[in-house]
Amino acid sequence: MGDDDALTVVAASTAGAEATAVRRLVSEGCGLPPRAIRVLPVAELPRLASGKTDYEAVRRLARDASASAPSPGEDDLCALYAEILDRTDVTEDSSFVSLGGDSLSYVEMSLRLEQALGVLPADWHTTPIRRLRAPETERRTPPAVPRRGLRRSLETGIALRAVGIVLVVGSHIPVFLVQGGAHVLLGVAGYNFARFHLSVGERRERLRRMGRSIARIAVPSMVWIAFALLLTREYDLANVVLANSLFEQDNSDPEWRYWFVEALVYFLAGLAVLLAIPWLHRAERRTPFGFALALVALGLVGRYDPWGLAHVRFHLSPTVVFFLFALGWAAARARTAGQRLGLTAVTLVTVPGLFPGEQTLRTSIVLGGLVLLLWVPALPSIDPVNRLAGVLAGSSLYIYLTHFQVYPHLRDHSPVAALLVSLICGVAYGAMATRLTARLLSSLQAGALMASLSSRGMPGAPVGSRCRYGRTH
Incomplete structure (x- = not known):
């Protein structure tokens, strides 16, 4: 009608x-x-x-x-x-x-x-x-x-995503050297996972949403990395299928560039398997904060890697950095000042020492981002900043994917131009990938x-x- x-x-x-x-x-x-x-x-x-x-x-x-x-x-x-x-x-x-x-x-x-x-x-x-x-x-x-x-x-999570991706790209070029943005983004990812995937109570609906999120991350990532492989020959099939972290690798930089994407996909897939188990799903529903704390404890075991599971780049291994994702999840579930104080203490104790050598600034960036996420839900802002932050935050995954193939062509001429063009190309790829992925999921x-x-x-x-x-x- x-x-x-x-x-x-x-x-x-x-x-x-x-x-x-x-x-x-x-x-x-x-x-x-x-x-x-x-x-x-x-x-x-x-x-x-x-x-x-x-x-x-x-x-x-x-x-x-x-x-x-x-x-x-x-x-x-x-x-x-x-x-x-x-x-x-x-x-x-x-x-x-x-x-x-x-x-x-x-x-x-x-x-x-x-x-x-x-x-x-x-x-x-x-x-x-x-x-x-x-x-x-x-x-x-x-x-x-x-x-x-x-x-x-401006929501703190959005601000951290926008600032985090700029720090990642700018430090890779480098326009400046302020590292730690990617590890902050892992905490934000855990925070958003708890807010948007676990706010629905029905198990099947939760699993459906996790599946869609995995597809929305994995599909455009695999497509772009396959394109980069054909373009540069710097990668291999393990990178294309997001499996580089599963194999023993050397210390070459290109092989580890997409560790962040691999970690996100592994975390979501593993959590989907866990929450598909009825009694674990019920446990999360009954005690959301307690369940998140249990995952933080599990993550801290991986953080100190007692069984030597991490490969050559310790601080980029999914088993090591999962505790940051779990801390973000717990931050979203914290409801009292006491719970937030406890998480703050855990954060202040466990983040130092994560990175090789003396990287005080990098450690401080991660600590500051996670503590902000815990205690400050929103930041004062102005409309133009909100608009810019919205574009950067919404395209952060795609900027991360594409910038490795963009900035090398411009950084010798102008590092600042390399940063700006990298951001713009990522936003453009994000707009295209979002439409195509939504159409694919709709067709399926x-x-x-x-x-x-x-x-x-x-x-x-x-x-x-x-x-x-x-x-x-």
């Missing part, structure tokens, strides 16, 4: 994930943007006495859904969530996490939401939309008053949906096969 705003599709036995796949299937068939398509999931399609689909009843369902759906003009916050997360099922009771938001989309969402509300609660990602705009008496945070002028606040999800519909004895498409705007489907 179509109107001037959207096309409504009625689909039977459609869960949230399947609804997204249905919407994309219809979008590809109709040529309409996904956000112009509403999916109305129903337990069962209306039937006539003969058993055939009652298309008139389907049309009534679609008309009712269209009439009740909020339009952008009526609900700016719902429209904002729908735009950024590319969802058409946003309601007043939706939250960022319930709509499938993750660490890749939270940067833009938090910046746009802070600009709209003026005050961004620390738990905004799990707060329903209706409570974000609720009066002060209905929530624990100050009332939302849109800010005027340039003054803003759509294929699984088609197989699921077929296994239920249902036709391989939503109700109706014609795709003309203004008709019922």
Whole structure:
């Protein structure tokens, strides 16, 4: 059923994930943007006495859904969530996490939401939309008053991602030598993992989100490293499949350049395996902070490498640096000053000595970043800084991937130009990779949906096969 705003599709036995796949299937068939398509999931399609689909009843369902759906003009916050997360099922009771938001989309969402509300609660990602705009008496945070002028606040996690990636690239060129940014980013990754992957309670949904995150990191990384291999011959197949850290290697620099990406993929895959075990999943649900502390303890065993698992570059080995990811996770789960003090003490004791030789500045950078993450949820900022930080933070993975092939061509001419061009190329690759990876995941999800519909004895498409705007489907 179509109107001037959207096309409504009625689909039977459609869960949230399947609804997204249905919407994309219809979008590809109709040529309409996904956000112009509403999916109305129903337990069962209306039937006539003969058993055939009652298309008139389907049309009534679609008309009712269209009439009740909020339009952008009526609900700016719902429209904002729908735009950024590319969802058409946003309601007043939706939250960022319930709509499938993750660490890749939270940067833009938090910046746009802070600009709209003026005050961004620390738990905004799990707060329903209706409570974000609720009066002060209905929530624990100050009332939302849109800010005027340039003054803003910036989430510490976003600031650390933006500064961290600039430090990584600038130190590699080098424009300056301020190392430690990548290790801070590991802590931020653990912090975001706990916030966005573990805020949903259902085990299957958690595993699905972890799988998507692994794909969003691994696929563009493998594609780029394969391209770099063909371009420079500096890498090998182990690098392309993100397995360099699994084998004994020499100390050559190119082989270790992508240690950070490998570590992230290993951490996510390993945690997906752990949380797939029902009793461990239940343990994490019952005692989130205690579970995170147990992982910190496990990580500290690897940090000191009693069994000699780390290879030649100790401080780049996944088994050694996992404790930083676990500390970030625990920071997101800490709720009291005592818990934060305990984590601060662990951080101050265990980070020193991680790096070879006397690297006081590098150690201080990592300590400072982790302590900020623990104690300061947001930093004072201004609008232009927020915009720049949002772009850099949102593209940090892609900047990391691409800069090794960009800066060598420019650093001898101008190190500063090499830094700027490296950042720009990473942002450009990120924009392209995000679209292509989302399309790939959507196609895989759509294929699984088609197989699921077929296994239920249902036709391989939503109700109706014609795709003309203004008709019922």
